[in-house]
Amino acid sequence: MAKHRGRGVATINYPIGMNLGGDPSQALVHSNPSGKFTVALSSIDLGQGMKSVTRQICAETLGVPVEDVYVDTADSDTGPHCMGSFASRGTHRVGNAVMTAAREARAVMMEAAAEELEVDPGDLETDGKGSIRVKGAPHRSISVRDVAIAAQFRQGKTISGRGIFLVPLSDVDPETGEMSPATCYAHACLIAEVEVDDETGDVTVLKMTSAYEIGRAINPKLVEQQLVGGSWMGMSHALYETPEPYYPDTRDGPRDFNEYLMPGPGDICPHDILVLERPAPDGPFGAKGPGEMCANPVLPAVANAVFNAVGVRINDLPITPEKVLRALKARGGASTHGRAR
Amino acid sequence: MLEFRKDIFADERDDNLIEIGQPTQRQDILGHVTGTSPYYDDHRFANLLHLKILRSPHAHARIRSIDDSAAARAPGVKRIIRAADVPVNLNTLLSLIQFGKDDEPSLASDFVRYKGEPILGIVASSERAALEALALVRVDYDQLPAVFDVEEALKPGAPSVNATYPKNTFEYYGKYDHQKLRFGEVEAAFKEADIVVEDRYQMSPIEHAPTETNGSIAVPDTNGRLIVYTSTQALFFSLDTSAKINAIQSNQLHFIGGTVGGGFGGKVDTLTEPLVILAARLIGAPVRYRFSRHEEMQYGSPRGAERIYVKDGIMKDGRIVARKVRAYFDSGAYTRLSSYAVVKCVAHIPGPYTIPNVHADVYCVFTNRTPATAMRGFGVTALDFALECQMDKLAVAVGMDPLEFRILNSYRDGDMKAHRREAKNCALIECAQVAAEKANWPIRDEFRRMSSRQGGGPARTGGGADRTRAPAIAPAVAPPTAVPQRVAYERPAAAAAPPSPPPRSASPPPPAAPSSGSTHGAPRFSSVFGTRRR
Numbered sequence: 001m002a003k004h005r006g007r008g009v010a011t012i013n014y015p016i017g018m019n020l021g022g023d024p025s026q027a028l029v030h031s032n033p034s035g036k037f038t039v040a041l042s043s044i045d046l047g048q049g050m051k052s053v054t055r056q057i058c059a060e061t062l063g064v065p066v067e068d069v070y071v072d073t074a075d076s077d078t079g080p081h082c083m084g085s086f087a088s089r090g091t092h093r094v095g096n097a098v099m100t101a102a103r104e105a106r107a108v109m110m111e112a113a114a115e116e117l118e119v120d121p122g123d124l125e126t127d128g129k130g131s132i133r134v135k136g137a138p139h140r141s142i143s144v145r146d147v148a149i150a151a152q153f154r155q156g157k158t159i160s161g162r163g164i165f166l167v168p169l170s171d172v173d174p175e176t177g178e179m180s181p182a183t184c185y186a187h188a189c190l191i192a193e194v195e196v197d198d199e200t201g202d203v204t205v206l207k208m209t210s211a212y213e214i215g216r217a218i219n220p221k222l223v224e225q226q227l228v229g230g231s232w233m234g235m236s237h238a239l240y241e242t243p244e245p246y247y248p249d250t251r252d253g254p255r256d257f258n259e260y261l262m263p264g265p266g267d268i269c270p271h272d273i274l275v276l277e278r279p280a281p282d283g284p285f286g287a288k289g290p291g292e293m294c295a296n297p298v299l300p301a302v303a304n305a306v307f308n309a310v311g312v313r314i315n316d317l318p319i320t321p322e323k324v325l326r327a328l329k330a331r332g333g334a335s336t337h338g339r340a341r
Numbered sequence: 342m343l344e345f346r347k348d349i350f351a352d353e354r355d356d357n358l359i360e361i362g363q364p365t366q367r368q369d370i371l372g373h374v375t376g377t378s379p380y381y382d383d384h385r386f387a388n389l390l391h392l393k394i395l396r397s398p399h400a401h402a403r404i405r406s407i408d409d410s411a412a413a414r415a416p417g418v419k420r421i422i423r424a425a426d427v428p429v430n431l432n433t434l435l436s437l438i439q440f441g442k443d444d445e446p447s448l449a450s451d452f453v454r455y456k457g458e459p460i461l462g463i464v465a466s467s468e469r470a471a472l473e474a475l476a477l478v479r480v481d482y483d484q485l486p487a488v489f490d491v492e493e494a495l496k497p498g499a500p501s502v503n504a505t506y507p508k509n510t511f512e513y514y515g516k517y518d519h520q521k522l523r524f525g526e527v528e529a530a531f532k533e534a535d536i537v538v539e540d541r542y543q544m545s546p547i548e549h550a551p552t553e554t555n556g557s558i559a560v561p562d563t564n565g566r567l568i569v570y571t572s573t574q575a576l577f578f579s580l581d582t583s584a585k586i587n588a589i590q591s592n593q594l595h596f597i598g599g600t601v602g603g604g605f606g607g608k609v610d611t612l613t614e615p616l617v618i619l620a621a622r623l624i625g626a627p628v629r630y631r632f633s634r635h636e637e638m639q640y641g642s643p644r645g646a647e648r649i650y651v652k653d654g655i656m657k658d659g660r661i662v663a664r665k666v667r668a669y670f671d672s673g674a675y676t677r678l679s680s681y682a683v684v685k686c687v688a689h690i691p692g693p694y695t696i697p698n699v700h701a702d703v704y705c706v707f708t709n710r711t712p713a714t715a716m717r718g719f720g721v722t723a724l725d726f727a728l729e730c731q732m733d734k735l736a737v738a739v740g741m742d743p744l745e746f747r748i749l750n751s752y753r754d755g756d757m758k759a760h761r762r763e764a765k766n767c768a769l770i771e772c773a774q775v776a777a778e779k780a781n782w783p784i785r786d787e788f789r790r791m792s793s794r795q796g797g798g799p800a801r802t803g804g805g806a807d808r809t810r811a812p813a814i815a816p817a818v819a820p821p822t823a824v825p826q827r828v829a830y831e832r833p834a835a836a837a838a839p840p841s842p843p844p845r846s847a848s849p850p851p852p853a854a855p856s857s858g859s860t861h862g863a864p865r866f867s868s869v870f871g872t873r874r875r
Binding site: 007011013019020022042044045046047049052055056059060063065070072073074075077084085128172174175179184185187189190191210211212213216217219220221222223227228230237241242247248249254257260262271272274276278280281285291292293295296299300304313316317318 | 342343344345346347349350353354358359360361362363364365366367368369400438456489490491513514516517520521522523524540541542543544545546547548550573574575576577578580594595596597598599600601602603604605606608609634635638639643646671681684685687688689692693701708710715717718719720721722723725726728729730732733734743744747751752759760761762765766767768769771772773775776777779780782
């Protein structure tokens with residue numbers, strides 16, 4: 001009886017947004033007379049950081065500090081239509097809508113600034129710190145606040161913008177499955193290292209190493225939150241969770257967290273994550289969406305690592321100690337025959 | 342630990358940005374860490390009433406009679422909500438985008454098709470009073486045979502689960518019981534393959550396990566409208582679904598949500614809003630309907646189970662020449678969103694690899710269990726599990742390193758995918774290379790030099806014909822070295838791409854013109870509510 005170590009790998013990609021196009025989201029952006037901007041959305045922040053991602057996209061596009069933008073979500077009377085927060089669509093779809101709306105608002109803001117400075121709008125640039133200045137002559141500048149006051153009380157302009165993002169719709173061919181399911185894909189490779197106890201059947205994940213290509217990390221901390229949380233969920237799917245432990249038999253379903261198995265803090269393992277950015281041509285600043293895909297590679301990587309450790313293939317999830325022990329028994333014990341590394 | 346590899350694809354990026362790429366603190370973090378962010382259930386109302394639901398104890402039964410007379414007289418009970426009270430009782434979620442037929446009642450009246458199916462609701466002055474009244478309802482059932490296994494459900498003589506789809510499968514394009522994928526000639530390629538590997542994979546259902554269970558509160562407004570505080574993941578999806586079921590105009594509803602205690606796909610189904618709105622309208626008072634943890638775990642839709650058969654043909658040099666997939670999505674008793682996941686799954690086959698011959702049949706199957714729904718990675722997670730376990734077995738079968746084997750077969754810019762679109766913006770090879778380097782997983786030089794941006798092209802799939810005769814990758818002779826690739830990531834010109842064979846046929850036959858005009862199994866997911874877009 002012994003503990004055996006093994007490593008397994010998986011490589012995956014993931015489509016961004018709802019399948020087959022359409023999938024619209026709208027955004028409205030406007031300034032108050034102090035030059036502070038509000039983004040109105042009906043999108044949902046599930047904890048993934050929708051408000052923060054769209055806030056940074058709006059600030060970058062407007063050319064104002066992020067503190068001067070506030071994102072208001074999910075009121076059907078004030079927020080324009082959004083399909084919802086799912087399908088890894090938030091950053092890409094809503095981000096694009098916000099970018100479009102912010103561009104329109106920025107154009108008005110620059111026109112109003114040009115009128116105040118008596119120059120051509122094309123000669124102006126934002127400094128990202130709350131001012132608009134003449135290119136090459138930074139001493140000739142005006143604050144966004146003064147521009148907003150002038151637009152509201154003197155010029156009669158609305159510094160506001162509307163944005164919608166809609167992917168061209170596509171059909172599925174019923175005979176061949178020909179279709180245009182998505183416009184961009186995120187990518188990942190994950191290596192899991194496990195230890196398998198051939199006496200108890202317990203599988204412990206010791207370490208994960210991964211690389212995720214996500215187009216552009218709008219906010220690296222939010223990306224980290226998704227990738228770390230997602231790998232925990234993937235590990236939980238691989239080894240612990242199901243409301244039907246003997247599927248398709250429906251018996252012994254859990255009713256609460258005492259009965260529903262999930263890994264606890266002590267089961268979390270170190271995870272080295274590398275982030276690559278190959279911008280999506282149609283993503284906001286190239287961004288795709290890391291939300292869903294980060295759970296996916298963990299399941300097969302763990303299963304492959306179990307094989308590498310003890311030589312048994314578990315094809316049915318979750319990989320419980322019971323399944324490992326039964327497979328080891330059928331095999332006549334652990335083997336490292338499959339170990340290639 | 343998270344670190345960036347900015348050196349890779351640097352030539353495709355503008356990194357001169359101010360706010361993008363900053364680890365800016367979340368706008369809502371103070372509320373979250375101080376416990377003051379308002380979730381739907383943080384809104385307080387005087388005289389709030391509580392809706393609780395009577396659920397079927399049987400997986401499949403005919404309802405002979407319901408006697409709720411004692412419940413109606415129980416202390417605190419304000420109103421009993423029955424199937425006959427629901428203006429549009431039969432609905433399917435994706436009817437909002439014209440996909441599928443209405444197949445699921447808000448409240449069952451004649452049959453129950455899964456254990457936990459809602460039968461009636463009781464609105465009372467407290468949750469306790471509602472639960473005690475529920476215990477007084479007497480329902481007389483005729484139990485019926487039930488089916489729980491997806492393949493059993495497809496056999497002749499299996500119990501019919503869903504009255505709208507009596508054959509236990511969702512109907513695609515008005516004529517098929519599954520979604521097809523056809524690319525190249527898979528059977529011919531199996532005959533020419535050196536090795537064929539076949540296996541069966543099973544994903545069990547998964548509970549979303551959000552911290553906040555599903556719920557909503559409906560409050561009559563002063564102007565005839567209703568304000569609805571909700572945990573939904575999709576505000577307008579839930580609003581339009583609720584308007585349809587209640588047969589009211591969408592502008593009679595004012596939905597407020599936006600901060601949700603975890604969703605993961607389990608809060609799209611609009612499980613509580615339609616009935617809580619109905620109750621508030623019937624009574625004229627604020628009503629709350631929230632799932633208990635038990636309801637969330639057993640009767641809130643889970644990630645559905647999937648059974649996936651994969652058969653692959655490979656050559657001794659490691660090239661995959663054929664992949665055939667047959668998969669069954671367990672939708673439970675009703676459709677909800679599983680029909681959509683099937684199409685997404687088919688689009689994902691054969692995974693991020695360039696394979697010249699691909700064939701798939703994927704079924705959305707009805708069984709007598711809690712209806713399944715979306716969850717993180719919908720339509721893809723279980724398939725990735727099956728395909729990536731299969732990739733490992735293939736690597737063992739040809740004696741290759743599993744990572745090198747994946748890099749060899751990885752899709753590249755310009756390759757033709759099985760759904761007949763050109764691969765672009767690929768980065769799988771680069772992910773594999775840097776992960777291998779970080780994990781000290783040795784891969785040979787030529788695999789370290791490969792690139793998603795070089796060596797791809799439609800000829801790699803013979804333009805849809807097979808490439809079983811393609812010359813192998815240049816023989817691996819270079820010993821592993823430890824040259825780090827930290828910088829620039831420029832590679833020598835592609836030495837490694839397998840030279841392309843002359844395609845056997847110039848191009849795949851053009852696909853038949855997409856069907857149009859079918860009412861159900863719409864060929865597209867038009868996201869514009871109420872209109873079919875062409």
